[in-house]
Amino acid sequence: MVTLTSRQTTAAVPWAKNYARRLVITDILVLIWVVFGVQIAWFGFDSAALSGSVADLAIGYTAVSLAIIVAWLVVLAIYDTRDHRYVGTGSAEYRRIVDASIRLFAFVAIVAYVFKIDLARGYIFIAFPLGILVLMLSRWIWRQWLNAQRQGGRFSAQVLLVGSRPSVEHLAGELARHPEEGYRVVAACVPDGIIGDTLAGMNVPIVGRIPDALKALNSSGADTVAVTSSEELGAQAVRELSWGLDGSRQHLIVAPSLTQINGPRIHTRPVAGLPLIHVEMPRYEGSTHLLKRTFDVVGSTLLITLLSPVLLVLALLVKLTSAGPVFYRQERIGQNGEPFRMLKFRSMRVNADDELQALLARQGTSGQPLFKVENDPRVTSIGHFLRKHSLDEFPQLFNVLKGSMSLVGPRPQREGEVAMYDDAARRRLLLKPGMSGLWQVGGRSSLGWEDAIRLDLYYVENWSMTGDLVILWRTVKAVLQPGGDAH
Structure with missing residues (x-):
C-alpha cells in the first residue's frame, strides 16, 4: 500500500464525528459491562469497601469502578483511539487502546501504592485485561461495519489526485484495490490533462492540469488533495497549494514513491524543515x-x-x-x-x-x-x-x-x-x-x-x-x- 502522510491532521472529516460518537457509546457500554461485571463476580452484590492508611479513603468499590470507567474513557480520548486517522484499518487503533489501558493500569497501581490503598488484586488484574480484549473486539466489529460502508464509497475521504499521469494512475489503482483504507478517488489533475478525459482503465475523470488543482478541488467535491511525483510540483508549488486549502475541511496528503512497504519499517524525521522518510531494510537472519x-x-x-x-x-x-x-x-x-x-x-x-x-x-x-x-x-x-x-x-x-x-x-x-x-x-x-x-x-x-x-x-x-x-x-x-x- 502507498504510504500516505497527512500534512493537515487536525481538521475534522465530515463522517468522523458521527463515527466517533458511536465508538464513545460502545466504549461506555463495554467498560460498564466489564468493570461492574468483574466487581459483581469478585465481591457479589454486597457493598464492599476498601481500606487505606487515610481513614476517609474507606469507600465502596462501586465508586472505584465508576472512577476507573471515567478515567479509562478519558485516556482513550487522550490517546486519540477514535481519531479518523487510525480507525478502520491497520493496527494503530488497537495499539493505542492497549497503550492507553496499560498506562491507566500503571497509574492506578501507583496511586494505590502511594496512598496504601488495599485494592483487591483479582479485581484489578481481571478488569484491565478483560476490558482491553472486549474494547478491541467491539472496535473490530465496528471496523467490519465501516469497511462495508467504505466498499460502497461512504465514510471515506474524497480524493483529488495531483501529479504526473503514471504516478497518479498507479496511486489511483492502489487506492481502488483497497477501499477499506478510506480513500475514494473522485478526480485527477495531470500535466497534460484534458477536461473530460479519464485515467487509463479507470472511471476517474481528469478535471484539469496541475495549476488548476485548487479550482478543481472545489468543483469535484473532493475534500483531500493527494500530491504525487511530478516535475511541475516542486517544493514551492506544494507549499502554495497547501496555503490555498481550507484547513477546517480540506486536507493535503503527500504520497511518496514508496510501495509495498509496511508501516513499522517507515519512520518520518524532520530535518532542516524537510520531512525525511527513513525506510528500514528487511533482515532475513537473527x-x-x-x-x-x-x-x-x-x-x-x-x-x-x-x-x-x-x-x-x-x-x-x-x-x-x-x-x-x-x-x-x-x-x-x-x-x-x-x-x-x-x-x-x-x-x-x-x-x-x-x-x-x-x-x-x-x-x-x-x-x-x-x-x-x-x-x-x-x-x-x-x-x-x-x-x-x-x-x-x-x-x-x-x-x-x-x-x-x-x-x-x-x-x-x-x-x-x-x-x-x-x-x-x-x-x-x-x-x-x-x-x-x-x-x-x-x-x-x-x-x-x-x-x-x-x-x-x-x-x-x-x-x-x-x-x-x-x-x-x-x-x-x-x-x-x-x-x-x-x-
Missing part, C-alpha cells in the same frame, strides 16, 4: 527468525498432536475412494533455491503430473509461471473436498517440523515455475515457503500471477511475528469458510 523457527516447531508439534485423529480419518478417505498411495510427494523449491520434497494428501489420480503440460497447453497458459489448471479433470472425488478446505495440505506440518517449510511464508512453487522468475520474483526465495500466506487468505485459486507475486513479495519485505499470527487467524477462517475462490 533473533527474529530464530523466534519464527521456534514458533514453527512448537506450532507444528501441537497441531500434529491435536489433529492426529483428523489426519487418520483423511488418510482413510483418500485410500478408500481412489486407487494409489495416500500421500503425494512433489519436489518444490524452498529457501535460497534449495529443493525439498513437499508432502500432501493425494487429491489427484496417479501419474497426474504426466498430464500437466498437455492441460496447460490446451488452456493456453503453458508459458506462465503459475501452473494452474482450471476445472482440473485429474482431481478425485474426495480431492475436490480436500482442496476446497485446504485439508490436503495438512501433512505439510511434517515439512514445517523438519524445517523445509514454515507455518506462514511465500507460496511453494515448482522448479519449472521458479525458472520463469524475474529478479523481483526471485526475492520470494529469501524466506522459507509457507503452509499458508497472504496468497492463501488473499484469493487462493482466483489469484493471477501478478497478484500472487505481489502478495508474496509484500510478505517477504514486511515479515513480522504479529503479521504471521494475523495470517494464521485468517487462514482458519478461510479453511472453515472457503468461499468461491477455493478449488
Whole structure:
C-alpha cells in the first residue's frame, strides 16, 4: 500500500464525528459491562469497601469502578483511539487502546501504592485485561461495519489526485484495490490533462492540469488533495497549494514513491524543515527468525498432536475412494533455491503430473509461471473436498517440523515455475515457503500471477511475528469458510 502522510491532521472529516460518537457509546457500554461485571463476580452484590492508611479513603468499590470507567474513557480520548486517522484499518487503533489501558493500569497501581490503598488484586488484574480484549473486539466489529460502508464509497475521504499521469494512475489503482483504507478517488489533475478525459482503465475523470488543482478541488467535491511525483510540483508549488486549502475541511496528503512497504519499517524525521522518510531494510537472519523457527516447531508439534485423529480419518478417505498411495510427494523449491520434497494428501489420480503440460497447453497458459489448471479433470472425488478446505495440505506440518517449510511464508512453487522468475520474483526465495500466506487468505485459486507475486513479495519485505499470527487467524477462517475462490 502507498504510504500516505497527512500534512493537515487536525481538521475534522465530515463522517468522523458521527463515527466517533458511536465508538464513545460502545466504549461506555463495554467498560460498564466489564468493570461492574468483574466487581459483581469478585465481591457479589454486597457493598464492599476498601481500606487505606487515610481513614476517609474507606469507600465502596462501586465508586472505584465508576472512577476507573471515567478515567479509562478519558485516556482513550487522550490517546486519540477514535481519531479518523487510525480507525478502520491497520493496527494503530488497537495499539493505542492497549497503550492507553496499560498506562491507566500503571497509574492506578501507583496511586494505590502511594496512598496504601488495599485494592483487591483479582479485581484489578481481571478488569484491565478483560476490558482491553472486549474494547478491541467491539472496535473490530465496528471496523467490519465501516469497511462495508467504505466498499460502497461512504465514510471515506474524497480524493483529488495531483501529479504526473503514471504516478497518479498507479496511486489511483492502489487506492481502488483497497477501499477499506478510506480513500475514494473522485478526480485527477495531470500535466497534460484534458477536461473530460479519464485515467487509463479507470472511471476517474481528469478535471484539469496541475495549476488548476485548487479550482478543481472545489468543483469535484473532493475534500483531500493527494500530491504525487511530478516535475511541475516542486517544493514551492506544494507549499502554495497547501496555503490555498481550507484547513477546517480540506486536507493535503503527500504520497511518496514508496510501495509495498509496511508501516513499522517507515519512520518520518524532520530535518532542516524537510520531512525525511527513513525506510528500514528487511533482515532475513537473527533473533527474529530464530523466534519464527521456534514458533514453527512448537506450532507444528501441537497441531500434529491435536489433529492426529483428523489426519487418520483423511488418510482413510483418500485410500478408500481412489486407487494409489495416500500421500503425494512433489519436489518444490524452498529457501535460497534449495529443493525439498513437499508432502500432501493425494487429491489427484496417479501419474497426474504426466498430464500437466498437455492441460496447460490446451488452456493456453503453458508459458506462465503459475501452473494452474482450471476445472482440473485429474482431481478425485474426495480431492475436490480436500482442496476446497485446504485439508490436503495438512501433512505439510511434517515439512514445517523438519524445517523445509514454515507455518506462514511465500507460496511453494515448482522448479519449472521458479525458472520463469524475474529478479523481483526471485526475492520470494529469501524466506522459507509457507503452509499458508497472504496468497492463501488473499484469493487462493482466483489469484493471477501478478497478484500472487505481489502478495508474496509484500510478505517477504514486511515479515513480522504479529503479521504471521494475523495470517494464521485468517487462514482458519478461510479453511472453515472457503468461499468461491477455493478449488
